[in-house]
Amino acid sequence: MDRIAVLGNGRVGANLSAALSRAGHEVAVGGRAPGSAADNARKARIVINATPGDSSLERLAALREELRGKILVDLANATVDGPDGLPAELLYPGSSLAEQLQDALPDTHVVKTLNTMLYPVMTAPAALTQRPTAFLSGESAEAKQVVLGLLGDLGWPPEWVTDLGGIRTARATEAAVLFVPHVIRSAGFAPFAVSIAR
Template identity: 55%
Template sequence: MGNIGILGSGRVATVLANKLAGAGHAVTIGARDPAQAAVKWSGARVELRDHAETARLASIVINATPGDTSVERLGALRDALKGKILVDVSNATLRGRDGLPGSLLYPNGSVAERLQAALPETAVVKTLNTMLFTVMADPTSLRAAPTAFLSGNDEGAKAVVGRLLGDLGWPSDWIEDLGDIETARGPEAVALLVPSVLRRRGLAPFAIALAR
């Protein structure tokens, strides 16, 4: 699939980079300060560059930046992201007083839709935002089979992302294609469940599953 760029250098980026590099992909981490990020980086062997260079070099870009600032950050990369697939795993929420998600930033839409509008020449695909970050690259760690939802306007891009999910450990029958990018509103609304789950169970791995 070529080089995979991950925008962000936190926990989500580390989990995804480790699994994708282990699957044989070349991974570049995009950080606001690559030198500082390199000192703190403890994940797989990857390249570290700034956001613009990461987006320019990658064929597939994963948005692992905070969802409440993603539209502004990635909108500035419109030229670098032209013709690319952008995998959005973020949730855009307003923080409550305890620091956990308090409400949706885009209650009548989704960050994925905002990204697609800001990046009309980029194929945005929403996925992996309905679980604790550890499950993104280790879905079989749960007692029950979780679901990875897909939303996006480009069928070819969703097929590519489906194969990428396979490299992250997701069996094809655990992946549910919901339809176009507007369907990302449902999975993003799941963020409203997260505070209650975390308060009761802490950072124990969890995910949403579609029972059939």
């Protein structure tokens, strides 16, 4: 089992921390205090970015040394929110948060995943009535294999996971966040995920 640092202690971070702990991993949660985040990142093999996407780049770039050689699992979507607090537009049009993080952290293996669903689905994919899809984007095949194992611990069978390729493909999955406000307004805040039907 791995030592994992979860950066962000909101609903997403708390949900993942509990599930990974139940799976037997040693999990440390870093909140808003830079010192605790740096300390937890330094000691971990895998760091999960569950911080708000509009501030993730600044927060994680400040941890460049602590994240050197680590796997950074990026779950966040960087958006500009509308008046109702729901995503209205992308913060990095023509790019993605994952790409920005990889550029800022060249010695870190960034893997984008679990950003195309509401947070309860991340740790309970089988609870949906239809099979969801989790996507992987990243430059390191080895890092993606490690993340695939983590997804398995969270209840994702390998056949429910699609590797899209390099980190540039994250701009496609991050753009899917623009579906979210419309789906929520249409059907309420019920768990859902993007799924590839074949």
